[in-house]
Amino acid sequence: MDSFTRLSRRPSLADDVSQKLSRMILEGDLAAGEQLPTEQSLAESFGVARTVVREAVSRLKHDGLVDSRQGVGAFVAEPSARSAFRISPACFEKRQKLLEILQLRTGITSEAAGLAALHRSDADIGFMEKSYRNMESSLLAGDEGTEKHLLAERAFYQRIAEASGNQYIKEFLSMLDTRIDMELRSVAIKNARVTEWSSEVLSEHMAVLEAIRRQDENAASQAVRYHYTLAAQRLADRADLADT
């Protein structure tokens, strides 16, 4: 694996069109039950070929955002028809929305911790201890250790999700964590560098580890909730998004 990541490629036209259309639906510009313009008309409006529009609309259909009928047209579906959960860019544009997605993560991670307390192995504990020590030692490296610290923290909680023994919890958290880490990367880096609360954060992790070690379901769940609730506040404060 290269130490440099491949430069990101331009999004395809289908990427652009599907993003614009789903945005219009999710923000209410196109209401449930409303008919989309015809494919030909969309192709003209976006200045692309009809096949590009079809690829984009195919994505929306797959997500349950749109329902098409041959010969009639495509219609915006009711929200209850949704068949995929995606982390919308809107999550990272307003403070309240950010707190809500972080709250969802807190709930599921808390659930994972409770389950991990019931199902964890000695190997899980060993791995978590190692990750904890990595978090600890990377703090001593100052700014240079920030990357390592964030990686160790991520590994710690990822292991908890695995120890939950629930595939879907694990997958969902993987998706959530990856996206949140990506969107809030610079924020998290700044927070990890604040020395005035780093020992407090470490003790939050330690409380999680100890609760899982002694297989105390409720304590594990509460410890994660405590840490993640504070972490969410810290992230939202640092991100400094508009309020509404």
Next chain:
Amino acid sequence: MDSFTRLSRRPSLADDVSQKLSRMILEGDLAAGEQLPTEQSLAESFGVARTVVREAVSRLKHDGLVDSRQGVGAFVAEPSARSAFRISPACFEKRQKLLEILQLRTGITSEAAGLAALHRSDADIGFMEKSYRNMESSLLAGDEGTEKHLLAERAFYQRIAEASGNQYIKEFLSMLDTRIDMELRSVAIKNARVTEWSSEVLSEHMAVLEAIRRQDENAASQAVRYHYTLAAQRLADRADLADT
């Protein structure tokens, strides 16, 4: 709205191809990093036009299952690149998988209840009381009331998700509940008709309502967890799926 639903239409070829390809990826027949056959080759294998394959692959790209590079080919992505959470058909094929998706639902609904206890309005309580009464009275109607009972139960918990004040919890639960209700419909109907535990189930709902009424976050969370854990067992037992 007609009292009869429109007959379901045949899935499109793109529906079929995307379902088959994603199945191959999710079941490990195509491993992360592995290259997919070329679009032309897939078109020939599936006996469809290349544009159909492109529409199907466009969906997989949108889900983060596949990453394509112009001029090179499409590759199965690492699981961490996933950008959507979908409820796979696999959830309903094996007992353990069913219990896991139900457990995920339990966790999030429990979280929603805790938040609802903090944020609920008098109108929320009023609505939940009405739904509770509907559950109660529909039980007296015997088999004829089963539909009403399930609707009232769904409305009760949907209101809790709304009262949580968290858009993403609400959306995620809407997706989960809709799908689970659809897949386990006949199972849930049979369970709703078992009179020997119906009063016990009603008291589980009442415990949820009372905890939210008195704004006791932990009691609400625990009451939902209690009900949903038992309900998951009942559903899984009745569904009688293979073990592995």
Next chain:
DNA sequence: AAAAACAGGTTGTCAGACAACATGGAGACA
């Protein structure tokens, strides 16, 4: 009045062409 046929419009699929990108190999040159 009811049923059948027709016209027009839209989505679903197909086929073919070319642009844009990527990779590997051959040849030229220092």
Next chain:
DNA sequence: TGTCTCCATGTTGTCTGACAACCTGTTTTT
């Protein structure tokens, strides 16, 4: 021998045009 450039080949991304299949509303036939 090592490095650089160019070319050939292969693949995805986009475009165009055509027709099948479906749907709806109107007109014609019974």
